[in-house]
Amino acid sequence: MADALPLPTVAMRQAGAFSRQQAHEAGWSNRRLQTAVARGVLVRRHPEVFVLAGPRTPGTEDWAAALAGGPDAVLSGFSAARLHRFSWPAHAHARACVRVGVDHHLRVTNVVVVRWLLPDADVLDAAPRRTTAGRTVVDCLRLAPRPLRERMLDTALLRGWISCLLYTSDAADDL
Numbered sequence: 001m002a003d004a005l006p007l008p009t010v011a012m013r014q015a016g017a018f019s020r021q022q023a024h025e026a027g028w029s030n031r032r033l034q035t036a037v038a039r040g041v042l043v044r045r046h047p048e049v050f051v052l053a054g055p056r057t058p059g060t061e062d063w064a065a066a067l068a069g070g071p072d073a074v075l076s077g078f079s080a081a082r083l084h085r086f087s088w089p090a091h092a093h094a095r096a097c098v099r100v101g102v103d104h105h106l107r108v109t110n111v112v113v114v115r116w117l118l119p120d121a122d123v124l125d126a127a128p129r130r131t132t133a134g135r136t137v138v139d140c141l142r143l144a145p146r147p148l149r150e151r152m153l154d155t156a157l158l159r160g161w162i163s164c165l166l167y168t169s170d171a172a173d174d175l
Helices: 007-012 021-025 030-038 058-069 076-081 133-143 146-158 168-175
Strands: 017-019 044-046 050-051 096-100 113-114
Touching: 007 017, 017 021, 017 058, 021 030, 021 133, 021 168, 030 044, 050 058, 058 076, 058 113, 076 096, 076 133, 076 168, 113 168, 133 146
Parallel strands: 096 113
Antiparallel strands: 017 050, 044 050
């Protein structure tokens, strides 16, 4: 039976998402994974990533994106904002966003993939890896629709997520 083995315990710490490798480490074979998917116990979210069947939260999608990106992936944008518990309700369900190296050609469905070098100082090594609060605010401002950016920036400043942002007309064009 597909669910005779306990699900990888790591899945509970990762909002119900886990990689094929993590499943193997928990004693699951590829056949057992296929059977669990066929029986509706699991859903293959990305080629090497599975999630528990049933309702998913944005946290599940964020973890799945981080696992799909590999060990060097860093959650950024609204994925990191959710982990930092930033309150931008208009984007509570924005697509997962993951940063990978410039040479990493990750293609995953319904995930914003950013290929960009990221200084170590902008990364928190907490699981899952994510951008720092300040970097997250800047990334979210880049991803948000123009009409929401001013309110988002005001919120970030008022709540202390950032303390100061140099703002010039040239920088505004980049946003």
